[in-house]
Amino acid sequence: MTTVDSGRETAPSAFDGERLVAPEPRTPKRPKFSRRAGGFTPYALLIPASALLLVIVGWPLLQLIITSFQQFGREQVFGKPPAWVWFDNYVGVLTDPAFYAVLLRTVVFAAFCVVITMVLGTLVALMMNRLNKFFRLFLSIGLLLAWAMPALTATIVWGWMFDTSYGVVNAVLTNVFGLDFARHQWLIDPLSFFFVAGIIIVWGAVPFVAFTIYAGLTQVPDEVLEAAQLDGAGSFARFRLIVFPYLKPIFLITTILQVIWDMKVFTQIFALQDIGGVREKTNTLGVYIYQVSIAGGNFGVGGAIAVIFTLILMTISLYYVRQVVKEEEL
Amino acid sequence: MSATIAPGQNVPAPVGDETRAFTGGAPRAARGGASHRRRIVSVVLSIVAVILFVIFVFPVYWMINTSFQPTGDIISSNPHFWPDNFTLRNYQRVLFEPGRTPFFPALGNSLMVTLLTVAIALLFSFLAAVAVTRFRFKSRRWFIITILVIQMIPGEATIVSVFRVIDGWHLLNTIIGLTIVYVAGVLPFTIWTLRGFVNGVPVDLEEAAMIDGCSRAGAFWRVTFPLLAPGLVATGVFGFIQAWNEFLMALVLNARPEMMTLPVWLRTFLVANGTTNWGGVMAGSTLMAIPVIIFFLIVQGRMTSGLVSGAVKG
Secondary structure, three states: OOOOOOOOOOOOOOOOOOOOOOOOOOOOOOHHHHOOOOOOHHHHHHHHHHHHHHHHHHHHHHHHHHHOOEEOOHHHHOOOOOEEOOOHHHHHHHOOHHHHHHHHHHHHHHHHHHHHHHHHHHHHHHHHHHOOHHHHHHHHHHHHHHHHOOHHHHHHHHHHHOOOOOOHHHHHHHHOOOOOOOOOOOOOOHHHHHHHHHHHHHHHHHHHHHHHHHHHHOOOOHHHHHHHHHOOOOHHHHHHHHHHHHOHHHHHHHHHHHHHHHHHOOHHHHHHHHHHOOHHHHOOHHHHHHHHHHHOOOHHHHHHHHHHHHHHHHHHHHHHHHHHHHHOOO | OHHHOOOOOOOOOOOOOOHHHHOOOOOHHHHHHHHHHHHHHHHHHHHHHHHHHHHHHHHHHHHHHHHOOOHHHHOOOOOOOOOOOOOOHHHHHHHHOOOOOOHHHHHHHHHHHHHHHHHHHHHHHHHHHHHHHHOOOOOHHHHHHHHHHHOOOOHHHHHHHHHHHHHHOOOOOOHHHHHHHHHHHHHHHHHHHHHHHHHHOOHHHHHHHHHOOOOHHHHHHHHHHHHOHHHHHHHHHHHHHHHHHOOHHHHHHOOOHHHOOHHHHHHHHHHHOOOOOHHHHHHHHHHHHHHHHHHHHHHHHHHHHHHHHHHOOO
16 A cells, blocks of 8 residues: 555546646655655554544444344343344335335435535625625625524524414515415425425535635636637636636535535434424435434334445445545545 | 616626627727626626625524514514514523523533534644645555545434443533544544645645754644644634534433533424424524624634635645
């Protein structure tokens, strides 16, 4: 594993096809001087973080995997030795239509949230890049407020705004727009439940994406954009050919983070169910695992679902991990 | 304000309207048209910015607005867009009414856990970030990949085992127990972000200091460390939000009323009475959100640069 410079010769430009920005010049001699192996030092520096992660992430993960092969209920939590059932839990989960319903719901919902968040976040970022200082600060403060709102608080507030009897949304739709939304129950129907949940999640996530991409936009070199302008590239062409390739790492990392966060979403769905959703029809995978293991006491089955879910998330992010490993000359 | 723009007027796309401004040889008239158009675009953009501002702020406003209204105004078919009958009664009830889980211990718990988490996570992730950026060593690559992969594990999955570990150490319902779990929770992301920052400081600076007679460690402390301040702030903010807002782990690990953190406290509120006291819930929500919002407004400028340098090499 001591491949000091593996892949350095072939270090690709971040942009397939169109090489608009020259790759950074590499000076292969330098590592000898500064990036020494360092003897024991790097390991010592890693001890605190590794030890903690090992105990609080590694060990529970191992236990989770073991549990998923066992018949593990409430008695086992209190000390009764669990029986090994090997793949029974997995077979049970994978032949259960309810699992696929939850999985499909999670994937579709997350996909919607990610796409809408990324598009809106990008548009807001492009807009911020064009605003004058005053309006940019103004908008930034608005975004910061939404970003800073804790997920639970945000869900409760939005739930209150969509309240059946006294919610401001129903009142405005009825009184201002003359629509028949008096006493409309937003959370009962799964589709509109997820509509509300989607609004909460996108509202909370757009600021992160917008700020990140905006910060990236300020790093796109003006000369390149001006050169493209002189060559007659329109605004969309410039975005597609320059801005996007240049910011590709940022788009990649924000998208993957959104995918992971939206697939794992727990607080918003859980709290919205508290406020008035039908649990069985609105569970996403994170909440489903909680329902099965902690509320239902089926830790073996819940463990199996959790392992499957983790594998799915890892598969999704495999592309990202590979990309990082390739590009960052690890 | 919108009077300057006729409806249906063909407004150019937000990006790239100055295309023509750069074509030096364009006739005067065309240039004049371009600058006119640019002004319109900037007005339109400003209006859109205001609309967006309203959309993003409204729920926060609505929370605060509701929290200052008497129950009679809250529960009426016509929502009050302004607290006409301003009252502090909701706050008074949330903060001092006996029989509820008290607010101040929860606030104290949240503050303690959050500050400890930030401090410890920054220290640990700083050491790790230095290790992976400034040294080439065996299994370095595996460490980074593991850091990436850990972020895919859903917290709900491992919570039972985490519960058993913390229980085994007799740390249930303690600040320390929850802090340990939170630090582990934020470490992958904070290591990753700080790594970007340390990478961003050119090694040449350290080398120059070493040539001038500094030891390797001395060069790092005197030259690189000061340049990492924005990175530490950005990373710290992330840890702060995570710890302050975290709900599930706190719900499971610190269930005793006097050991609850604010999110768990807020939830007991919501379900305690069958008919939700919205005024009280909104007052509680405001109390919980305000510290983060203030903190955010103070450090805002430092954050984004940090998030980006995690993704793009500096």
